[in-house]
Amino acid sequence: MHTFCDRAPCSNRLFVSVRQDITSGGGRRVMDPVIVAGAGPVGLALALALARQDVPVVVLDEGPGSDAPRAARTVVLREDTAAFVERLAGVPLGRAGLRWTGWRAMRRKQTTCEVAFGEDLPAPLHIAQHVLTGALRAALTREPLAELAVDSRLDALEQEDTGVVVHTRGPRGTWWRGSYLVGCDGPRSTVRKLQDIRFPGRTAVERHAVAAVRTELPWTDEAFLHRMPPWRTTGPFAGEIAARPLPDGVWRLDWLLPPGKDLVTPELLVTRIRETLSGWTGESSPAYELLDTGVHTVHHRLARRWRAGRVFLAGDAAHLLGTLGTQGLDEGLRDAENLAWKLASVWHHGPHETLLDSYQTERRAIVSARLRAADQVLPALRGGGGLRSLLPGAARGHDALLMDGHLGLGPVGAPGSYADSPLMPPRLDAEVPVDTPVGAPVADVMVTAEDGSFVRLRERLGRGALLVVLVAPGTGVWERRHWVSAGVMPRLAAAVTALPHRAELLVAENYPGAAPHTVLLVRPDGHLVTALGGVRPADLYSAAEATVGGTERTGARAGAGAR
Template structure:
């Protein structure tokens, strides 16, 4: 990764220092840059890490990509998937859960992609923000919060020399083995999941004759996952047995022992292995996400098993939640107590998603012969359960917990939830995602007739009134407000509802 701008001289203070240039760090730097903050991003690699890792994001995270400014470009690099199919060890179908491949907003609920392609989009997008500086080939040596500056980072440059970088605060996005988390003794809690898996990315020049969705192989001996990533890209993940390692499956002939059910008719010369590596899937959450002016985000704060495809997305949610709060506090527009809401909101949410992923992993791999027999009887029945189908297919994630930002008095139906994503007419009449219209400020979204004069000073001055008889998007928002029993909601820059009230009373 080359520097996007000229390096800041040693000793010159910045607003925010971002450690780590993966998707979370790039998203954080972008969102902070959108608020006009002076940001330095430090990344030890010079360029995008070339091997695929994350491959899935949902429509909520896709929504964040639009706010980052790359939503339209990303559409050319992704493909929607049809849903989830559970099969047993003999590849007999247990249940199939289908998704809508398109939604009214145009953002599919499940999207497959290549992580290096996404990172290249994010890095190119950073060039739009002259106050964001990218230092590639730089590695953090030490982070200090007790000196003359709120944050001082000792960083090793590509030539081996070291410099000190100063900032008002820092966001540590430096991965599961976070140097910052270790140095600041923030700790990490194990949620009781550790499994060794093989992850294989394969290019195939022939079309595979398979259902166009994700397969989960529920087998206590050899659980597995299959998914199509792109026109000629496929991923398989298999639980490794004791004594096995990735080297046992290096090359197409060896790997074929595992992927044969999908590629029986495909000759070896039509297959090429892009990556075949061993990973230990874990479930962990940092004990503390903040040390004074330093915040953890992404894998530095939480590690999730991949079974529901929320690992990378959780990091982007962190960045989305934190960046606008940091900007508001550094600009003097919000009380510093707002920053306490980051961990209070994101830690329970991330933990809930990790537990959901762990439960899916246990469904796939738990128990012995009796559990396998039970799966064959129970899973097909569960497929007809409305509750189970909603849990597996509804991409909406849990509401954020009330606290320093989200008022406890807010009706539960909307409290901590995301504003529904709809398309509304823009200034020229063109339909735009509502987020484009709201911008980067807090806004009141209200039904007609709400008394604007009664708005207390604590609520934002920006308003969006929705017409119940207007276009489809306005009608959907009006119906959502009425069904929740409220006349107005406060929508913060991360699109979370932090306050609400009835049509006739504000406050």
């Protein structure tokens, strides 16, 4: 890969481009990089995921290349997205953040719900956003196929039949040429505006006063939600407090604010901190260190389109959500993981419209469903309306619904499924049920890789390959050389070699709900395609072909995706 300047045909513009020669279909072609606009967590994660799949990438960062520390700006990552980020960063984030031991809900003086995290319910990771961004940025600087252009704000965009052309202003203001462009440039996305994509939704769905404090509370490493606390409140506060621990005795505290634009002054917030800590500790003057404060406003918005030809949107540029304890960044990272393997596939093998279109179809449907679920329960939880009138047949209380958002459960918070994706194969004769529904994220079981090493299944994701997992009890106690040529393995290995897309064969001692000799087909982003009862080469091939969008490659019609 090399960086060079080039003058475009029919133009006097001077371009900066990063190109790589690749061999495809018996011929050699020169490919421009993927351009990512925005160097937040989503943009950096997408760029890293592409580079790890041998796709050159340029990240346009309108900032100086670093983030100011903000202790009160934190994110909560679910198990799968935390694992995704850790794979990309190449370092465990547990020391930089904190995985909670439990979660509880309280109403007035009573504890209404307690949850202990463990194998059945893995703990989320709570981490300061600048720490997360710094880890991803450091990993990106080590990637030979990645370039980070700081002080480069995108302000113009053109699409061509074979690529995109963008202009950046700043000290390095110039024209850049790429194969595709992904706008990860936040709620006020310039990419979205230049493509004239509408961004409808609701403004100020919730507002929270936020503070990061270092103090001692009765609950160690345990997050909790306190509704209607018994002590008197001062100022415009609505009687709901979320407390989330961080390392080194730091807590992020969020107070729900009532609707409206009441001003939260520093004096009011300090008074509220003292009242809250006194109520929890029973001390009249609890010791604490105030590290950071702010007001967090939650909006609900969803872009009409997430793809316009060679231009895509991801993260806050495509959607805004975050009420009831849900995490918008969690969804943005899932956008990046979903899009990365699809862009990598078309970059290496040629444009494929079905595969590219599936990004919008899959991800937009999941975020839309989550927004609908939140909008459905918000009147009951915030406005005092009748819960059963909004959720017919529901018997769960308000606290249980709030728990879903905070813990990543139910329609408000659970990871989405791609069961209705256009990439899902039709029902196969050999398909058998397992505990993971088709289209949902797979369980992170131990597997034996082709080199004989024992690894977690998620460690094999993000390489652009399909994963074929054979469930074979007993193989874990034998060296691979003893069973690799026995039983069904030779036939399965031959079937995997014949698949229409690169695939890796793995072996698991067990998988939840799977009988011996079950064969699982897993997408590069970790979602289950199908589970087959035994080695069925024809069914496995059919499922794999559907997963990568079928056989059609559109060649010169690369720009035909514009809507």
